[in-house]
Amino acid sequence: MRMSLLFIPLLLAQIPIVHAAAIHDAATKGDVAAITAALDAGAGVDESDGKATPLYLAVKGGHFAAAKLLIERGADVNAAPTPLLGPALMLALAKRRIDLINLLLDGGANPNSHRARENALHIAVRSGCLDCVKALVEAGADVNAKTKDGKTPLHLAKFTGQRDVAGYLLSHGVVLPTPAPISMKLATADVEKGRTYFTRLCAGCHSAEPQGGTKTGPNLWSVVGRDKASMAKMRYSDALLGWEGVWTYEDLNRYLFGPMLTTPGVYMETPGVPDETERIDVIAYLRTLSDKPIPLP
Ligand code: HEC
Numbered sequence: 648m649r650m651s652l653l654f655i656p657l658l659l660a661q662i663p664i665v666h667a668a669a670i671h672d673a674a675t676k677g678d679v680a681a682i683t684a685a686l687d688a689g690a691g692v693d694e695s696d697g698k699a700t701p702l703y704l705a706v707k708g709g710h711f712a713a714a715k716l717l718i719e720r721g722a723d724v725n726a727a728p729t730p731l732l733g734p735a736l737m738l739a740l741a742k743r744r745i746d747l748i749n750l751l752l753d754g755g756a757n758p759n760s761h762r763a764r765e766n767a768l769h770i771a772v773r774s775g776c777l778d779c780v781k782a783l784v785e786a787g788a789d790v791n792a793k794t795k796d797g798k799t800p801l802h803l804a805k806f807t808g809q810r811d812v813a814g815y816l817l818s819h820g821v822v823l824p825t826p827a828p829i830s831m832k833l834a835t836a837d838v839e840k841g842r843t844y845f846t847r848l849c850a851g852c853h854s855a856e857p858q859g860g861t862k863t864g865p866n867l868w869s870v871v872g873r874d875k876a877s878m879a880k881m882r883y884s885d886a887l888l889g890w891e892g893v894w895t896y897e898d899l900n901r902y903l904f905g906p907m908l909t910t911p912g913v914y915m916e917t918p919g920v921p922d923e924t925e926r927i928d929v930i931a932y933l934r935t936l937s938d939k940p941i942p943l944p
C-alpha cells in the first residue's frame with residue numbers, strides 16, 4: 648500500500664516521457680497505428696528521444712508507411728541526430744532504399760545535405776546505386792560537390808569502376824576544371840623551391856632518382872616527355888591509362904592542378920598542387936630530372 652502511494656507522483660511525472668517513449672518505440676517498429684495514437688495523444692512529431700526524431704527512427708528501421716505518416720503529420724525531414732550522422736536521407740541512401748529516398752526528397756529533404764565528410768551524392772555513388780544518384784541529381788544535388796578530402800562524385804564513380812554512374816554524372820553537369828596555360832612562365836620558375844615542394848609533397852610516393860624504383864607511385868625520373876602511365880612495375884588506373892600521349896608541360900599542369908578533379912578515377916588521391924606558382928616551380932623541377940631536359944617553350 649505504502650509502496651504504490653509512493654509511486655503515484657513518479658508515474659504522474661512520467662506521463663510526457665511515456666508519450667515520447669511510445670512514439671519512438673512505435674517509429675522504431677514501424678507501427679503506424681501506435682504512431683497515430685501517440686500523435687493524437689499529444690506527442691510532438693519531432694520530439695527527440697535524446698538522440699533521434701521519430702522520422703529518423705522509422706527510416707532507420709526501413710519502415711516506409713511509418714515514415715510517410717510522420718511526414719504527412721509535419722515531421723522535419725531534414726532533422727539530424729548529429730551533424731556527424733546527418734538527416735534520415737543518409738540512412739535511406741546507405742540502405743539503397745529508393746522508395747524511402749524518393750519519399751524524403753518529395754517531402755522536401757535537402758539533396759545537398761551532408762554528414763561528417765561527404766554529401767548525399769557521395770554516399771549514393773559509394774553505395775553503387777544509379778537510381779539513388781539519379782533521384783538526387785533530379786532533386787538538385789550538386790554533381791561537382793567535394794568531400795572534405797576533395798573527392799567528387801565522378802572521381803568516386805570512376806575509382807570504383809562504375810561506368811553507368813560516371814556516364815550519367817558526365818551528362819548531368821560535371822565540370823572538369825582546366826587551369827590556365829603555364830608553359831610560358833616556366834623560364835622564370837624557381838627550381839629550388841620546386842625541389843623543396845617535391846620533397847615535402849611528392850617524395851613520399853615518388854622516387855626522383857634515375858635508378859629509383861616504384862613506391863606507391865611510379866618513378867618520376869625523365870617524366871617530362873615520357874609516355875603517360877608507361878612504367879613497367881606500376882599498376883596504373885584506367886584514368887591514367889586512358890590519357891593518350893606523353894607528359895607535356897601543359898598536361899602536367901592539368902594533372903597536378905588537382906588529380907582527382909582533372910583526372911577523375913586516378914589512383915593519386917592527393918590535392919596535387921592547386922597554387923599556380925607552386926605548381927610551376929614543381930614542374931620546372933620535374934624538368935630537371937633528366938640527362939637531357941626537354942627545352943623550355
Ligand atoms: C599518396 C601518394 C602520392 C603522392 C603524395 C603523389 N603521388 Fe603522384 N602518383 C601516385 C600514384 C599512385 C600514381 C599513379 C596514378 C594512377 O595510376 O592513376 C601517380 C602518378 C603520378 C604521375 C604520372 C606518372 C606516369 O608514369 O605517368 C605524375 C607526373 C605524378 N604522380 C606526379 C606527382 C607529383 C609532382 C606529386 C607531388 C605534388 C605527386 N605525384 C604526389 C601517388 C602519389
